[in-house]
Amino acid sequence: MLSVATNKLTGYIPEGINGLWLPSIQSLYLNDNQFRGLIPRQLSHCMHLIDVVLYKNQFSGNIPAEFGSLRKLKILGLGSNKLTGPVPSSLGNLTELTVLDLEINNLHGVIPYELGYLHRLQYLYLGQNYGLRGEIPSAIFNISSLQILDLTYNKFSGHLPENVGFLLPSLQRLHLGVNHFTGQIPTSLSNCSMLTVVELSQNSFSGPVPTTIGNLPLLQILNLASNRLSGGLEFLSSLTNCKDLEVLLLGNNQFKGSLPIVVGNLSMGLWELRISNCQLDGNIPAGIGNLSNLMNLDLSDIGQNVPTPKYDFWINTELIINGSEMQEISLAANLLSSRIPSTIWMLTNVLLLNFSHNSLDGSVPEEIGNLKLIEKNFVPRAYLCNDNFNETNFLGSGSFGLVYKGRLDDGLLVAVKILNLQSSKASASFDAECEVLSTAKHRNLVKIISTCSSPEVKALILQYMPQGSLEKWLYSHNYYLNLNQRIHIMMDVALALEYLHHHCPIAVVHCDLKPGNILMGENLSARLSDFGISRLLSEDDSCAILTSAPGTIGYMAPEYGQAGKVSTSGDVYSYGILLLETFSRKKPTDEMFAGESSLRRWFLSLFQMQ
Structure with missing residues (x-):
């Protein structure tokens, strides 16, 4: 075995790593470094290789088709590089392969039908290549050993087989988000009893959600957001059987009808619930207050026919108000009226509170100062660790603000962008940046970690980029x-x-x-x-x-x-x-x-x- 993983090594793979000089090598781990250049084709001469793990480097060029001759290979990890070109069909010869990781590259073309010959494959990662397209070969769905299938952020199209749940009985995680899939969600999916994650967002799936979806006893994350799903929300009743459910995302669809009362009977472990931008009517169930571990609740713009909830709606959510770690509430763009009860301001951990575009009246109480987003709790932590943002930690200036290096309580290095509120455009700049970074998720965009907004300070806590601009x-x-x-x-x-x-x-x-x-x-x-x-x-x-x-x-x-x-x-x-x-x-x-x-x-x- 040769392992130099997780260092800061640079340059090219030495030509000496080949079958002539290392004829008996079985494992090669070069991952988490800064190697660059082409992946040597000579590696294919190391006929005893079992593990080739090269992910998280800067390798470029095509995946060597010669790798198809490594018949003993069980793990091929080439993810998080800058590889281009198609997926070689010769990889279908690797019949001992259990892990194929090609995600986060720049690959294009279709999935070779020959990958369906990998009958021992358990993990297939092709996500975040952005250029892979076409339909998924039917042979892929015959790999009954498959446990994780990740095709996110590509241009795949077509329907899922109606019997997919019978073909992939071992499937644990299904990631198909941000593609061009169409058709209905197969009812047979509920037969994949090992599923913990179903991520189908940002496609064009249509029709109703199968009411059998709740037959997945281990389900933790269900993300169906941004599709063309229609019908009612009756399937929520079946989801009450999913006792491990933590995240439920249903927004930006064409659901109609009312939000059922059973929403309050969902898993007590549910911490994120989003059903925004749909076509619902009726009341917002007070039973949502039973979800005492809820942190993020988004029911904004759920329909123009939502009648004004009674004042009791707020009173009945005392479990949320008094006992949770709620961080985000959005009920924007509905028909809510009357006053906002003062009990809302007891949510001392809330970071985002959005009741905009309603018909609320009355004054904002003094208790608003209890909120973290008002106390600017997040910024002083970075401020104290940053020696008052001195010149040593100055990183530069952005539009309408200065950027400093900071360190949070958990040791994480961050970039703190503090806006100059003397500028008339600073607030608009802050809102624009929050709006974009809260919705846009991509490996080539700087990540937003948190925000702070108050009359005295507006700041963005961003991912720290150590190599500058x-x-x-x-x-x-x-x-x-x-x-x-x-x-x-x-x-x-x-x-x-x-x-x-x-x-x-x-x-x-x-x-x-x-x-x-x-x-x-x-x-x-x-x-x-x-x-x-x-x-x-x-x-x-x-x-x-x-x-x-x-x-x-x-x-x-x-x-x-x-x-x-x-x-x-x-x-x-x-x-x-x-x-x-x-x-x-x-x-x-x-x-x-x-x-x-x-x-x-x-x-x-x-x-x-x-």
Whole structure:
């Protein structure tokens, strides 16, 4: 066995790792490093290999088709790299394989039918490649040993087999979210009695949810959000049999009817319940108060026919008010009226409270100060660990704010972005960034950890990116990017934009693409940041008109500055400028680009000269 896993090793895999020099090697673990380059085809000469684990590196190029000759291989872990090309059909020869991990790469094409020959396969990870497409080969559903199937964030289509529950009796986790699947959810799915996770969100599944879904005794997570599911919510009655249910996400569908009273009889372990943006009517059941461990409750915009709940609705939720760790409540965009009872303000752990777009009246009580989001409890923890945000921990400035490095109580390093409330646009910037980062989830976007909002301070607690910005790597004399690294950085940015424009629940226009807003992770993976002036576009909108020009001079599309028109096409223009700058190390505002000259025209002239 050779293992150098979980270090900070760089460079290429030595040519000495092959069948000539290591003829008897059985296990190769190079994972969690910073290796780059192609995966050597010579590895296929190590005929005794059982485990090849190379995930979480920067390997690029195609998966060697020669790997199909490693007939003893049981684990092939190539996830979290930058691999491209198709999935080799030769992998179907690896009949001893139990784990095939190809997730979080840039693979494209279809799933080879030959993968259905892997009759011992237990774990198949193909998620987050974004370019895999087509229908799932029927042979995949004949792998009765399969326990985890992850195809999320791709372009797969077609229906699930009606008898899928009989074909995959060992299935424990089914992840098909963010694809193009259609058809109904098979009733036979309830025969997969080992299922703990069913994740089908952001597809085009239609029809009713099978009432037999509650026959899954081990179910913990059920995510059916953002589909075209219809009918009533009668299936919630069967879910009361799922005693381990923790997360139930049903929003953005076409459900009709009322929210059944049995919702209060769901698992006592349920901590997240979201049924927003549906077409329901009737009262919101007071029995929701029985869910004493609920942390996140979203019943916003559940229909224009929701009558005003009685005042008793709030009183009957005392279990939530007095005993839980509730962090988020959203009942926005309904027809709620009367006053908000003071008991709501006893939710001292709440971080998000949204009753907007209702008909509530009365004044906001002084007890509002009990809430964490008002006490700004989160920021002082980072503040105290940050030596009052001194110059040593200063990371830079974003739109309308300064960014410092901080450390939370649990030791996690974070970036704390504190907005300048003296700016008239700071609050709007804060709201925009919260709205985008709370819905957009992608490996090439900076993650939001928490927020703080009060009259005195607004702050975002963000993922800390240790390698700084692309601007630093381009223009600092102490840093250098080779050609391959620049290509991969721009590929990461392109994937982020593709997700924001085409795969996000609501299309997002970033509006300020530039090197300072591209942050680098430990292995120089790029993440897009600073959504302070971003805009969300509904399905009916192809652009938005602003009263002031967004973005940064030199990177803005012409229509931004001339008409205040923002669109996804404008982001693509900015990406083009960023691309030219990354390879030329010349800013679009360089003094050499005066008058009619520009970075774009300069590049064009260089090509014409050749």
